[in-house]
Amino acid sequence: MSSTSVLPPETEAAPSRAAASAKAGTRRDVPRVLSIAGSDPSGGAGIQADLKSIAAHGGYGMAAITALTVQNTQGVRAVHVPPATFLAQQLDAISDDITIDAVKIGMLGDAEVIAAVRSWLEKVRPGVVVLDPVMAATSGDRLLKESAEAALRGLLPLADLITPNLAELAMLLDEPQAHAWPDALEQGRRLAAATGATVLVKGGHLDGGACPDALVNTAGVLSQEVVVLPGDRIPTRNSHGTGCSLSSAMATVQARLGDWEASLRTVKPWLAGALQASDQLEVGAGNGPIHHFHHLQPSLPAGKFAEILRAEAGPDLAAIFGLDFIRSLAAGSLDEKQFAYYLAQDAIYLNGYSRVLARASAMAPTETEQLFWARSAQQCLEVESELHRSWLSTRTVEPCLGPVTKSYVDHLLAASASGSYAVLVAAVLPCFWLYAEVGSTLHGEFLTAGAPADHPYAAWLRTYADEDFAAATRRAMATADEAGRRGSENERAAMVLAFRQSCRFEVDFFDAPRLHA
Numbered sequence: 001m002s003s004t005s006v007l008p009p010e011t012e013a014a015p016s017r018a019a020a021s022a023k024a025g026t027r028r029d030v031p032r033v034l035s036i037a038g039s040d041p042s043g044g045a046g047i048q049a050d051l052k053s054i055a056a057h058g059g060y061g062m063a064a065i066t067a068l069t070v071q072n073t074q075g076v077r078a079v080h081v082p083p084a085t086f087l088a089q090q091l092d093a094i095s096d097d098i099t100i101d102a103v104k105i106g107m108l109g110d111a112e113v114i115a116a117v118r119s120w121l122e123k124v125r126p127g128v129v130v131l132d133p134v135m136a137a138t139s140g141d142r143l144l145k146e147s148a149e150a151a152l153r154g155l156l157p158l159a160d161l162i163t164p165n166l167a168e169l170a171m172l173l174d175e176p177q178a179h180a181w182p183d184a185l186e187q188g189r190r191l192a193a194a195t196g197a198t199v200l201v202k203g204g205h206l207d208g209g210a211c212p213d214a215l216v217n218t219a220g221v222l223s224q225e226v227v228v229l230p231g232d233r234i235p236t237r238n239s240h241g242t243g244c245s246l247s248s249a250m251a252t253v254q255a256r257l258g259d260w261e262a263s264l265r266t267v268k269p270w271l272a273g274a275l276q277a278s279d280q281l282e283v284g285a286g287n288g289p290i291h292h293f294h295h296l297q298p299s300l301p302a303g304k305f306a307e308i309l310r311a312e313a314g315p316d317l318a319a320i321f322g323l324d325f326i327r328s329l330a331a332g333s334l335d336e337k338q339f340a341y342y343l344a345q346d347a348i349y350l351n352g353y354s355r356v357l358a359r360a361s362a363m364a365p366t367e368t369e370q371l372f373w374a375r376s377a378q379q380c381l382e383v384e385s386e387l388h389r390s391w392l393s394t395r396t397v398e399p400c401l402g403p404v405t406k407s408y409v410d411h412l413l414a415a416s417a418s419g420s421y422a423v424l425v426a427a428v429l430p431c432f433w434l435y436a437e438v439g440s441t442l443h444g445e446f447l448t449a450g451a452p453a454d455h456p457y458a459a460w461l462r463t464y465a466d467e468d469f470a471a472a473t474r475r476a477m478a479t480a481d482e483a484g485r486r487g488s489e490n491e492r493a494a495m496v497l498a499f500r501q502s503c504r505f506e507v508d509f510f511d512a513p514r515l516h517a
């Protein structure tokens, strides 16, 4: 398991001239960072994203709310801008009392709000000011009144860093939107020259597989006039709030490092990781949020959790192969009464197991998994009726629920009621996996012995080598691996417990005919 760190890893970057000329007093271990932005109640953008992003980078976050939005991952339904005088009071209350190491400015809404922020900035002059010129949400809905665009342009010279996306960059320059990266960089240059600020040109809205970002400054603050950080586009729809998260992360890290290039080198890989891990959150049906704290979660590589489960089951598998029932079944010397008991209990078990698999289907996070469990549930019922038709119809056996069968099914039902899909998947896995292991071993032994036709259980042993069942087992294993990787440490521990308990029941189930037949 990989180790976790509280802060995203910082790449050692060669100090640029900016580091040397960073404003005195801006470097703090835990920077006090104020977000002046709108609220997104769905938590992915606006001040909610800013506070997460600031915390993810080790800052102390504060928030003065410029506007309330009614939005979710699918779009903005309404915007309410409280009186600008009330915002001014919030800003004064903070700066009267607290030293602010960095400010991030996001959604401003209208010209009155911009005027209030402007006069506060002129009065307080915070050490680091990052301005994200928010005009629209990821969904395309407007967040800045058209009549306020000129006022926003007027605010730009008060910022140290401006972080426009391609549409915002064009609007601020009153030019058509750039679609090619070199054109965007040219626009960045013009905006930097016009404002004196550093411009972070963002490639999020470019076409194609690349997603570069660049810092541009025409006044010699950077090591070069244009510093490009290349990046791959991460294939996800979950880009809600990337701009907010990036700008507040830049404000926080800049207050600690005093170097824009080093800050972007820290923030960009973190953002890529947050986009990559965004699917884990399962928030909303539209453009979902990014996973701000992905770096705090221990991540397991694919297959690792399945490997852990396999190791857990090792002793139980060995115990199964040592059982009299299995040894004598393989040798053909098994007492017919025990075999009949085993078949009858298996039929009862499969009925319960089918219900539990149907529950897994109902809880599955994707339609593919839903279908897999539903099919498996159906196949259990088919095997159950086949057992009655071909094996049990010729035998006289009491169809009573044995103690091991009852305990095993009760355990599975408890897992299905635990509320955790991952725990349920772990609990049902041994019936696939240990059974498939036992089956292929016994079938292999049977073939090695020349598949003797006079073996009393020859027909039964032949049914064990079912490629469809082996494929379903691999699928169940991969699903458990994925559920384990997605889950928290606590959930994985609960999965291992449920899995081990089922493994014990598999051993007991094969031993039950000896004790109860």
Ligand SMILES: Nc1ncnc2c1ncn2[C@@H]1O[C@H](COP(=O)(O)OP(=O)(O)OP(=O)(O)O)[C@@H](O)[C@H]1O
Pocket: 045, 136, 137, 138, 164, 165, 166, 202, 203, 204, 205, 211, 212, 213, 231, 232, 233, 234, 235, 236, 239, 240, 241, 242, 243, 244, 246, 271, 272, 275
């Ligand atoms: N699919 C992606 N893969 C990698 N990086 C991305 C992706 N989408 C956006 N980014 C990065 O996210 C940051 C924000 O870029 P973008 O151009 O999307 O800003 P924005 O439009 O202001 O964001 P928002 O969607 O919050 O309004 C940039 O660093 C950009 O490179």
Ligand SMILES: Cc1ncc(CO)c(N)n1
Pocket: 037, 038, 039, 040, 045, 046, 047, 069, 106, 107, 134, 136, 137, 138, 143, 240, 241, 242, 243, 244
């Ligand atoms: C409040 C708010 N600010 C900014 C954005 C841009 O993503 C948004 N969607 N909502």
